[in-house]
Each structure stands twice: as structure tokens, then as C-alpha cells.
Amino acid sequence: METLKQELKEKIIDALNLEDLTPQDIEDDAPIFMEGLGLDSIDALELMLLMEKNYGIRLASPAEGKQIFKSIHTMAEYIQANRTK
Amino acid sequence: MTGERQWSGKTDGAPWMHRALIGLLKVFPLWAMYLLAVLVVPFYMLFNHKGYLAIYHYLRNRQGWGPLKSFLGCYANHFLFSTSFMDRFAAFAGKKFQVDIAHTDLFFELSEKEGGFVMLASHVGNHEMSGYMLGSPNKRMNAIAFPGEKSSIRANRDRIFGDKNIRLISADGMDWLFTLNAALSDGEIVSIHADRLFGSTKFLTANILGADAKLPLGPFNLAVSRDLPVIAAFSVKTGYKSYRGRLVRLDTPEMALLSKKEKLELLSSRYAAELTKTLRESPLQWYNFYEFWD
Numbered sequence: 425m426e427t428l429k430q431e432l433k434e435k436i437i438d439a440l441n442l443e444d445l446t447p448q449d450i451e452d453d454a455p456i457f458m459e460g461l462g463l464d465s466i467d468a469l470e471l472m473l474l475m476e477k478n479y480g481i482r483l484a485s486p487a488e489g490k491q492i493f494k495s496i497h498t499m500a501e502y503i504q505a506n507r508t509k
Numbered sequence: 510m511t512g513e514r515q516w517s518g519k520t521d522g523a524p525w526m527h528r529a530l531i532g533l534l535k536v537f538p539l540w541a542m543y544l545l546a547v548l549v550v551p552f553y554m555l556f557n558h559k560g561y562l563a564i565y566h567y568l569r570n571r572q573g574w575g576p577l578k579s580f581l582g583c584y585a586n587h588f589l590f591s592t593s594f595m596d597r598f599a600a601f602a603g604k605k606f607q608v609d610i611a612h613t614d615l616f617f618e619l620s621e622k623e624g625g626f627v628m629l630a631s632h633v634g635n636h637e638m639s640g641y642m643l644g645s646p647n648k649r650m651n652a653i654a655f656p657g658e659k660s661s662i663r664a665n666r667d668r669i670f671g672d673k674n675i676r677l678i679s680a681d682g683m684d685w686l687f688t689l690n691a692a693l694s695d696g697e698i699v700s701i702h703a704d705r706l707f708g709s710t711k712f713l714t715a716n717i718l719g720a721d722a723k724l725p726l727g728p729f730n731l732a733v734s735r736d737l738p739v740i741a742a743f744s745v746k747t748g749y750k751s752y753r754g755r756l757v758r759l760d761t762p763e764m765a766l767l768s769k770k771e772k773l774e775l776l777s778s779r780y781a782a783e784l785t786k787t788l789r790e791s792p793l794q795w796y797n798f799y800e801f802w803d
Contacts, residue, residue: 484691486684
């Protein structure tokens, strides 16, 4: 799980061009949107694409998506349980 | 990049007014409603002075018109906007329009192929009119609607566009992003305006009519991140009950060799060039009623 979280942080930094951040700067339980990493709607679409391309997970349900994108921890948990890649 | 200045408007009129307008248009000819606009526009200009000033500055600074011509141009712009607005409701009321679109083959060619594509619209003329001519039985088109739009307008559009395999997605909150993502994953078409900042403050700078302006990053990023083809669509009013549109393919095979940043810059500059061309041809049909240029 820790390896997956680290990998996920690296992929997010790369996909969203968060050049000022390192994986160590991103807390596992900090909110991803708004006050946490401060991501917005464009970034949300990038994260959905990241999930699909890298882990074969297609997100279509807003209710489910909001739970998954709460933090790095919730994302990693969902990926571990549902990945097809 | 992020920008502070963005559109924060809404469509005018209460739902009952929209229903009443549709009712009137079923009884009276469209030109009678245009006459009404002739009288209403001066009051609208007076009370919506922010929108009026934005158009005045656009005509003075970007089109290079003199003060009097710009003032009269503002009136003409608001009148034309009113007629386009009424044309939309006239279509809801069942009236027919002549809409000629150049290069529709670009749309139908991509519709026949596998995978989705992105259509970039603008606030010039009346983009919705081209929707009556386009539409593919093979691929659903998802048109992104601004959250400020009244539900009565969306409901009427849904009713008319349903037959054309066009779905409207309202950009409210975060939910629509999941619908949009699923549509793109299913290889559908997404139509989105690319000349107005809303939702996200991230932008691309492009030269339009000789000055820098902020274009929203989102629509361009949508296409580049997924390597999707991009078509720009423009549709302007040419006369009573007539519109002329054109489609332009913006992506090219050579772009495959470029970095993501370069692709974004190239696509936005090509869109800006086509928008400039359209505004040179139809200067009075610019309906982005806020200070668009830096």
C-alpha cells in the first residue's frame, strides 16, 4: 500500500505539472481538492484519466468519485481493490 | 497559469418569461418580436452598463472604430444579440431557419471513425444554430452548458436536440466532470465553448485581434490529454432566419511530435486565429459581455 501511495503521488505530480511539490509534500490524508492540494475541475479530469490509463479504472459515478478523490489514501485503497492493470 | 478575471454572468429572464416568449412566437411572426427588441435594447444598454462598456471597449480598441461608430455599434451588437436570443426561442417554438455550414464533412468524417473528438465553440453569433444541422446517429454529442443558464432553456434544448443525439451537460459543481469523463471514454463528442473562463481560473494566453486575451485551459487540455481531434465551430447570423457556419480542423498529424505544452499553445493559437477571422468578418456578433482582453 505504501509503495502504491508513493507511486500515485509521483504520477499526480507528473500529470498535473505540480513541479514545486515532491511526494513527501503530499500528505496521505490531506484533501486533494480545495484547501488540500488546491486542485480544480481541470485537474479532476486529469486524475480520472490517470486512473483509467494507469490502473484500468473507469470512473463514471459522481457519488463514488467524490469518495475516491477525498485523499491519496482513499485513492490508493480504491486502486488496490479495483485495478485491472 | 491562473487568471482572476472571468465571466460571472447568467442568462436573462425568468422561466415564465421564456415560456411566454415561446408562446408569443407561436402566434406572432419573428419580425414582430425583433421590433420589440428595437425598443427594449436602449434600456438594456442603460441598465447593463458593464456589458455595454465591454462591447464599447472591444469595438474601440480591438476593431479600431471611432467613438460614435462604437456607440452605435454597441446598439447594433445588443440588437443582434436580442435577435439571436429570439431566434433560439423561435426554434423552440418550431420556426425553421436556413443554416449553411461549410466543411460539415470534417464533422461527419470524424463521426464515422472510432473514438471521440472535441468541438470548440465561441461566443460569436449563435453556435446553437449549427447544432440543428450537425448531429450523428453513431456518436452522441455532449454539449457543455454554463451553470448560469436557466433550466427552462436547457429543457427546451433537450427537447429539440434529443432527436439529434445531442445531450446537454450542465457544468454545475463537480458531478458533470464524471459524466464528461465517461462520455470521452465511450468515444463520444464533446462540444464546449473555448473563449470564456469559468469554473477553473487556469488559462492560456492567445493573441486575438491584435491583443492578448485569456482562453480557458480546460477545453484545450481535454483534447490534448486524450489525443483527441479538435474542430472549431463558428456560426453567425447572416439575415432574417438565416445563419452561416463553418468548421475548421485545428489539430494536425505533425502535432504528435510536440510536447503537451507545445500542443496546448499551438491549438489555442490556431483557435485564436480562427476566432479573429470570424470577428473581422462579423464584428458586431461578439457576445462575450465582459472585459475579455488583458
